[in-house]
Amino acid sequence: MAGEAAAESPRTRARRALYRVRRTLRRSAVDYFRGDGSDWIAFAALLLLVPLLTLCTVASPMWCPPSALVVPVLLGGLLLRPSSLVLLYAGATAALVVDSAYLGPWQDEAVRNDRPEMGPGSILVVGAVACAGLLLAQFRSRVGVPWRRGGTMLFDLRERLRVQSKIPALPPGWHAEMALRPAGGQSFSGDFVVASRTSGGRVLEAVLTDVSGKGMDAGSRALMLSGAFGGLLGSLPPHEFLPAANGHLLRQEWQEGFATSVHLVLDLDTGEYELLSAGHLPGMHLVSGAGRWEEKAAEGPLLGVYEGAKFEGVRGTLRSGDVLMLFTDGLVEAPDRDLTEGMDRLVGEAERFITRGFKGAAWRLIEAVAKDVNDDRALLLICRD
CATH class of the missing domain: 1.20.58 (Methane Monooxygenase Hydroxylase; Chain G, domain 1)
Structure with a gap:
């Protein structure tokens, strides 16, 4: 074969090259007009x-x-x-x-x-x-992606993420609000919420997740994870959700593949709940009878770090007038202050806004606490009358 190739004349090689160019152009034209x-x-x-x-x-x-x-x-x-x-x-x-x-x-x-x-x-x-x-x-x-359809596709993705973050309707006596504010005023965020009512509607399961990164950099990964977490939520027993989410994240093999997450399992009949955490910030429980906030810190490693991770939950009960607050680090962390100071500020502002009325408190609280923070912020409030 090598001898035959070497024996080809320059005219033959030129014809072969011209034929390949014509074939490429013909195929391109056919694909174009199809x-x-x-x-x-x-x-x-x-x-x-x-x-x-x-x-x-x-x-x-x-x-x-x-x-x-x-x-x-x-x-x-x-x-x-x-x-x-x-x-x-x-x-x-x-x-x-x-x-x-x-x-x-x-x-x-x-x-x-x-x-x-x-x-x-x-x-x-x-x-x-x-x-x-x-x-x-x-x-x-x-x-x-064609230019005239790229914006439509991004709009559709943003709407899907927004719909997936909606809290399902709760029975009388319960109120829930969720507020999400991406970094830099963008449309996509690395924070998301998925929620569902399971066990015949008696149990509310909600997962608040903070994907590594912020804004558009984390938005695509957050969109993929929100779909996967939404499919897992309710399909598995509560204590198997975070291990399954951890395994899913490990299989993606992303360079920045870790995330923090908190899983709420709330019995809407009795008010009993359990928080399971994967490296996430603790939840805050307002005990209205005592007039104080209790920190609910569950134990567990970050999602996507290593296999076989164990997650230990913490339990509590929401009684009449109690409020449970779950949030991401964008609300409490800042370069010029420590985490404790940020959580104290959040709790102080929460008391002021919630006493004015629960409706719209989540959005007002995000704006009041972290208006100068360039990070994704998510807040979930659940109140029992």
């Missing part, structure tokens, strides 16, 4: 817009300058694939050549006033926009 039809329609429309703008420039350069070519170039970067974009740029380059020939430097002052010069500024503007459009097209091609 799409939904909007790609090649957009390409044809933008390609026709280039000579139209060129004619307008020739007819009235004062109203349609050569830099108007940035319109199809920019739209092409948003709508077209890189291969089609290169063809569009070739047409735009030809249009610039025509404009330059027509609007080239004129020596006659009267003619110059009627026909502005084709200066290098217009070419640089069109070239810069073309480079930016090509970068956008290559990014979209790598991600595999």
Whole structure:
């Protein structure tokens, strides 16, 4: 085989290379036109817009300058694939050549006033926009999401995360509020809540999780985990949930694959509850009869650190007027204060807001406690009348 390859003439090798190029182009064209039809329609429309703008420039350069070519170039970067974009740029380059020939430097002052010069500024503007459009097209091609559908997909993902974080309706005598505020005002957060009523609706199970990272960096992992945790919740006995979640996180093998989580199991008939924690902050229980807050700290390691982790729960009972508060570290941790100080501040503000009325207390509490903290914040309040 090596001797035959070496014996091939340069003409034969050139024919083989030309054949491979033609086959690649043919397959690309077939794949392109097998799409939904909007790609090649957009390409044809933008390609026709280039000579139209060129004619307008020739007819009235004062109203349609050569830099108007940035319109199809920019739209092409948003709508077209890189291969089609290169063809569009070739047409735009030809249009610039025509404009330059027509609007080239004129020596006659009267003619110059009627026909502005084709200066290098217009070419640089069109070239810069073309480079930016090509970068956008290559990014979209790598991600595999069309520009006109990418925003819809992100909106759908955000709504799914919001719906999964809803607390189910509770029977009379119980109230629950959940507030979630991503870092930096973004739409995605590394904190999430999944909740469900199990045992025929008698038991409320809620899981508050804080994924490593914050904002958009942790949002994709939080979305995946919220779906997995929502499927596990209620499908397993309460004491098997955190071990199963830990195993799921270990199987992902993420570089930043750890998370903290607290699992609440609340009997809506008796008010008895159990908190199981995976490296999460303790919950706070307001005992209305005594007028004090009790710290409910369960023991357990972070999720996704090692196999065979054990999680020990802590029990309590919510009586009339009691409040249970679960939260993530974004509400109490800050570089300039320790954890104890942050929890004392949270408890103090909670007493002030809850006495005004339970409705809307979660959102007001988040804003009052951590308005200057650039971290994801989540808060779950459960109250019994």
